[in-house]
Amino acid sequence: MTEQKNKSAQAIHSRIRQDIETRIMSGEWRPGHRIPYEHEWMALYGCSRMTVNKALRSLVQAGLLESRRRAGTFVAAPRFHRAALEIPDIRAEVAEQGLAYRIELIRCERRHADDGDKALLQVSGGDILAIECRHFADDQPYALEHRLINLDAVPEAAGVDFSTEPPGSWLLGHVPWTEAEHRITAINVDAAAAAQLGVATGHACISLERWTWRGDERITYARQVYPGERYALVAHFRA
Amino acid sequence: MTEQKNKSAQAIHSRIRQDIETRIMSGEWRPGHRIPYEHEWMALYGCSRMTVNKALRSLVQAGLLESRRRAGTFVAAPRFHRAALEIPDIRAEVAEQGLAYRIELIRCERRHADDGDKALLQVSGGDILAIECRHFADDQPYALEHRLINLDAVPEAAGVDFSTEPPGSWLLGHVPWTEAEHRITAINVDAAAAAQLGVATGHACISLERWTWRGDERITYARQVYPGERYALVAHFRA
DNA sequence: TAGTGGTCTAGACCACAGC
DNA sequence: CTGTGGTCTAGACCACTAG
Numbered sequence: 001m002t003e004q005k006n007k008s009a010q011a012i013h014s015r016i017r018q019d020i021e022t023r024i025m026s027g028e029w030r031p032g033h034r035i036p037y038e039h040e041w042m043a044l045y046g047c048s049r050m051t052v053n054k055a056l057r058s059l060v061q062a063g064l065l066e067s068r069r070r071a072g073t074f075v076a077a078p079r080f081h082r083a084a085l086e087i088p089d090i091r092a093e094v095a096e097q098g099l100a101y102r103i104e105l106i107r108c109e110r111r112h113a114d115d116g117d118k119a120l121l122q123v124s125g126g127d128i129l130a131i132e133c134r135h136f137a138d139d140q141p142y143a144l145e146h147r148l149i150n151l152d153a154v155p156e157a158a159g160v161d162f163s164t165e166p167p168g169s170w171l172l173g174h175v176p177w178t179e180a181e182h183r184i185t186a187i188n189v190d191a192a193a194a195a196q197l198g199v200a201t202g203h204a205c206i207s208l209e210r211w212t213w214r215g216d217e218r219i220t221y222a223r224q225v226y227p228g229e230r231y232a233l234v235a236h237f238r239a
Numbered sequence: 240m241t242e243q244k245n246k247s248a249q250a251i252h253s254r255i256r257q258d259i260e261t262r263i264m265s266g267e268w269r270p271g272h273r274i275p276y277e278h279e280w281m282a283l284y285g286c287s288r289m290t291v292n293k294a295l296r297s298l299v300q301a302g303l304l305e306s307r308r309r310a311g312t313f314v315a316a317p318r319f320h321r322a323a324l325e326i327p328d329i330r331a332e333v334a335e336q337g338l339a340y341r342i343e344l345i346r347c348e349r350r351h352a353d354d355g356d357k358a359l360l361q362v363s364g365g366d367i368l369a370i371e372c373r374h375f376a377d378d379q380p381y382a383l384e385h386r387l388i389n390l391d392a393v394p395e396a397a398g399v400d401f402s403t404e405p406p407g408s409w410l411l412g413h414v415p416w417t418e419a420e421h422r423i424t425a426i427n428v429d430a431a432a433a434a435q436l437g438v439a440t441g442h443a444c445i446s447l448e449r450w451t452w453r454g455d456e457r458i459t460y461a462r463q464v465y466p467g468e469r470y471a472l473v474a475h476f477r478a
Numbered sequence: 479t480a481g482t483g484g485t486c487t488a489g490a491c492c493a494c495a496g497c
Numbered sequence: 498c499t500g501t502g503g504t505c506t507a508g509a510c511c512a513c514t515a516g
Contacts, residue, residue: 011485026454030415038502048487050289053503061300064416070495070501078416085324085474176269177303177317180476186425186443186467204425204443204467215265228425228443235324237419250504277483287506292484309482309514 012047016055024064024075031077035065038073083235087182087210090135090143090224091169099137105163106132110151117148120221122211126152131167134196141197143231147222154219171212171220178219183209186228197227204228251286255294263303263314270316274304277312322474326421326449329374329382329463330408338376344402346371349390356387359460361450365391370406373435380436383464392456410451410459417458422448425467436466443467 010018023029036044041052056073059065066076094101113121113128121128129149135142147167149157153175160170185207194201206226212219249257262268275283280291295312298304305315333340352360352367360367368388374381386406388396392414399409424446433440445465451458 013485024416025418027415037500048489049502050488050505051486054485056502058300061297067502068495069493069503070497070499072501075415078411080411080417080419081326081328083324083326083419083421085322087320087322087474087476089320172317172319176266176314177263178319178476179264180319180322182322182474182476184423184445184472184474185470186445186465188427188441188443188467202427202441202443204427204441206423206425226425228427231424233423235326235421235423237326237417237421252504276481287508288483289486289507290505293504295483306483307514308484308512309480309516311482 012045013051013054013058016041016045016052017058020055020059021064029075031075033075034072035075080237083237085182085233085235087180087208087233089169089172090145091166094135094137094142097137100139102136102139103163103166104134104136106134108132108162110158121148121150121218123150123152123218126150129157131162133162133166135166142226144193144196144225145222147220149220150218153214153217167220168222175212175214175219178212178214180210180212182211184233185209187225189225193225197225199227206231206233208233251284252290252293252297255280255284255286255291256297259294259298260303268314270314272314273311274314319476322476324421324472324474326419326447326472328408328411329384330405333374333376333381336376339378341375341378342402342405343373343375344370345373347401349397360387360389360457361460362389362391362457365389368396370401372401372405374405381465382470383432383435384461386459386461388459389457392453392458406459407461414451414453414458417451417453419449419451423472424448426464428464432464436464438466445470445472447472 020035029035038049038052038056042049045052056065056067060067064076065073067073091101108129108131110127110129113123113125117128117130118124129151131145131147131149133145135145145167149167149171151158154171156174157170162170187205187207188202189197189199189205191201194203197203197205205228208224208226210222259274268274277288277291277295281288284291295304295306299306303315304312306312330340347368347370349366349368352362352364356367356369357363368390370384370386370388372384374384384407388406388410390397393410395413396409401409426444426446427441428436428438428444430440433442436442436444444467447463447465449461451460
């Protein structure tokens with residue numbers, strides 16, 4: 001009898017996946033190794049080919065396997081050029097550390113996009129909101145932020161009070177499903193920024209820039225500056 | 240007639256997926272919106288539920304949808320706290336820019352792990368390989384690297400000539416399927432490192448640390464230092 | 479309790495790469 | 498050619514949960 005339902009704790013496809021994953025991670029199956037054919041997995045686990053396929057496909061998507069028609073399925077060569085980077089929402093991050101979050105709004109002006117704005121936001125014109133603010137954790141400066149919001153894309157941003165809610169958090173909750181690109185560099189902060197962050201002029205800081213859009217529409221540009229030694233971005237291989 | 244095979248260019252599950260993705264990204268379906276039930280998709284596309292399920296499951300895994308039994312499937316709230324970070328293999332990266340890569344091996348010694356090594360590699364003892372090297376692009380200093388390799392895990396590393404092949408590239412090709420954690424900070428380089436990189440003392444640099452292991456076994460620790468303004472890490476949301 | 483998604487089956491045809 | 502993976506079907510039972 002091919003017992004129809006999973007009586008074990010795990011779904012069959014999940015157990016197959018775990019099985020393969022363990023063998024790869026332990027080194028038993030090295031890159032290039034041909035794993036058993038799908039019909040062999042069917043026999044091994046007494047399940048249908050669809051179930052086997054579900055397990056294999058998920059591992060292919062995860063990058064651990066590669067399938068070639070007529071040849072079989074193979075352990076893929078590892079390439080950890082990709083890691084899952086945690087990009088913080090500052091308010092949530094500060095709160096997670098058990099610290100009191102506060103935002104100080106330095107400047108918030110609506111204006112017609114000038115040349116600099118156009119270049120950063122990658123728009124050809126229209127109205128924007130330009131924001132400068134400072135993030136605090138327990139009354140210690142935590143980060144500086146310079147942000148541009150495209151009011152043609154997000155007109156309701158014009159009426160928001162960003163002296164209480166950080167613009168990043170507000171946007172995250174009000175602009176659904178955007179795409180983003182990030183750029184991380186190290187900079188020596190100038191005197192003004194250093195004073196605002198409570199560090200020495202020239203102190204090494206992380207600059208995290210983010211461009212966000214939805215479809216063809218540019219939403220926002222943000223640049224956040226963090227003191228380099230207090231702050232670390234962490235990335236894990238294999239999300 | 241339920242035409243059996245995909246005569247269109249795309250597989251059915253792929254077209255369903257694209258359909259949903261487009262509606263979400265365009266803003267037509269906002270977070271929290273309940274998308275049609277699986278049996279409705281069956282009718283819409285004239286396909287079986289397994290095919291619909293394949294499309295929906297892949298979007299759930301991608302984080303665009305959330306399924307709740309008995310309730311339906313919903314557009315997930317966007318949280319781009321995750322981005323796919325490209326972690327460079329230095330040699331490949333330099334070559335990609337059309338520049339000539341060269342490595343300069345400053346130091347390479349085998350030794351019993353001292354306390355500092357143990358802390359960085361997270362091992363309790365054993366032999367390690369400690370490497371200091373400098374990476375060049377067209378004879379310009381590109382990055383400094385400090386690396387520890389656990390020889391208990393990778394004994395064959397002891398016999399490799401790292402004056403021609405960068406240790407990161409060698410490990411990538413010889414140690415299959417590891418996991419890794421990365422940490423990115425900004426630092427003011429000291430005089431010695433500044434001289435080696437050809438920048439001023441105190442110049443802001445990116446420090447990229449990487450811990451690598453397979454199973455329970457620690458493989459390597461690496462710290463790479465890049466001049467901050469020449470170098471940028473780029474991350475895309477949604478791999 | 480009714481109806482959703484989660485999982486699974488035992489077949490099937492097709493495209494394609496290796497022989 | 499042959500046999501692999503890629504895709505699909507028309508059902509099915511189950512677990513869970515919203516009402």
